[in-house]
Amino acid sequence: MKKYFVLILLFAVLNGCQESPTSVGGGILNSSDLLSVSLINSYDANFAQTTKNFQKKINLGAASRVLIGKYENLTSSGLIKYSFVLPDSVSLAVQNNKLSVLKSWMELPVTYRIGDISTLNFQLKKILSPWTSVGFNEDSLSGISLDNTNLISSSIHKTDSLISFSVQNDFGFEWIKNQVNEQRTLNRGVIFEPQSGTNAMVGFPALVSAISKDNLPKLYCQVSYDGKLDTVIAYSSTDLHVIKNNNSLSGDDKIVLQSGTGLRTNLWFDLSAIPVNAIISDAKLILYRDSVLTTTGSITSDSVFVNALFDSTTDSIYTGLNSRLLARKGNIYEGRIFDIVQYWLSSVSKNQGLQLxxxxxxxxxxxxxxxxxSYSDAALRPRLVIFLSNIDN
Structure with missing residues (x-):
């Protein structure tokens, strides 16, 4: 008879984890009941829980894409240094003052986009001061020196896969000469500054992720010398972007996770009603997505990383356990966190919560x-489901 009771309870709890769960049965279990069942979920057992959204500084100098544009309350500026691949004949023509630049243009291969790309507008300015991608942040951006001349000399041509535009010939010629004369350090790159009216952001491959140099942003210069025409190409050699975020952090009625900005969430469940030495056979975490407030671009975000917290006061994660993954199905993100819950139950003090x-x-x-x-409908709050192994023998 007991086996039938457990099967019925298992079906009821799993059924309560549907995309539109019913609130019937909330709070029906008390702490003494927990020892007589084989499965518990935080909604039916009425576990206390808290949510804290915060912003983590992330290293955008190692990002797999360079982002530029404005979207919602975000503004992203991209910085790129370029290096030419020059044949000996071009280098010799520079040394003999026989080289002319007839045309210069840039191409940016788009691998991510969000918003109305037709509104995308930016200026291109030469960077005058030295910089490195290591440790570069928003404060660093305000400290660099720029030539305020906009180097773009044509309209910006935009498609879903490529952005291209002409640039001033003197700009490309200067960089070619610096490279030939072994003055590469004077080529300090350019900054892409998004302009007002823009309601889109695009991303193109960064140096760390490009399959080959052909996938990188490129500067082309058509040159002439000794009656010949040639086209030389400069590829990005250093890149990064810096995002300014004017979003305010939400209260604990929402969990907000965002790429590029480092918006993360700490989530905690009170497990004090479960014996410290309880043996569990599995555990899973379920989150219910707000489809109205969620925004994604040409690449979707169908997964969330979950880590055990080491210290919730410093937002540091416990490195002794691997990250776990929540996968999307409709508006539900769900995944197994068995080892994290087992770690919590080994000692009360270890339950510092989760970082998402x-x-x-x-x-x-x-x-x-x-x-x-603290979402108004308790049935849609984060849900922890724990499978216990015969603790009531």
Whole structure:
């Protein structure tokens, strides 16, 4: 008879984890009941829980894409240094003052986009001061020196896969001469500054992720010398982007995770009603997505990383356990966190909660919003389901 009771309870709890769960049965279990069942979920057992959204500084100098544009409350500026591949004949023509640049243009291969790309507008300016991608942040951006001349000399041609535009010939010629004369350090790159009226953001391959140099942003210069025509190409050699975020952090009725900005969430469940030495056979976490507030671009975000927290006061994660993954099915994100819950139950003090972050945190600005711990409908709050192994023998 007991086996039938457990099967019925298992069906009831799993049925309560549907995309539109019913609130019937909430709070029906008390702490003494927990020892007589084989499965518990935080909704039916009425576990206390809390949500805290915060912003983590992430290293955008190692991002897999360079992002430029404005979208919602975000502004992203891209910085790129270029290096030419020059044949000996071109280098010799420079040394003999016989080289002329007839035409210069840039091409940016688009691998991510969000918003109305037709509104995308930016200026291209030469960077005058030295910089490196290591440790570069928003404060660093305000400290660099620029030539305020806009180097773009044509309209910006935009498609879903490529952005191209002409640039001033003197600009390309100067960089070619610097490289030939072994003055590469004077080629300090350019900055892409998005302009007002823009309601889109695009991303193109960064140096760390490009399959080959042909996939990188490129500067082309058509040159003439000794009666010949040739085209030389400069490829990006250093790149990064810096995002300014004017979003305010939401309360605990929402979980907000966003790429590019480092928006993460700490989630905590009170497990004090479960014996510290309880043996569990499995555990899973379920989040309910807010499809209205969630925004994603040409690349979707269908996964969320989950880590055990080491110290919730410093937002540091416990490195002794691997990240776990929540996968999307409709508006539900669900995944197994068995080892994390077992770790918590080994000692009361170890339950510092979970840290949630979006997968591919540095390569786009997708935003996932879920119902939080104080959401008005308790049935849609984060749900922890724990499978216990015969603790009532």
């Amino acid at each position: 972050r979006i997968v591919s945190e540095d390569s786009n600005i997708n935003k996932l919003v879920f119902k939080g711990s």
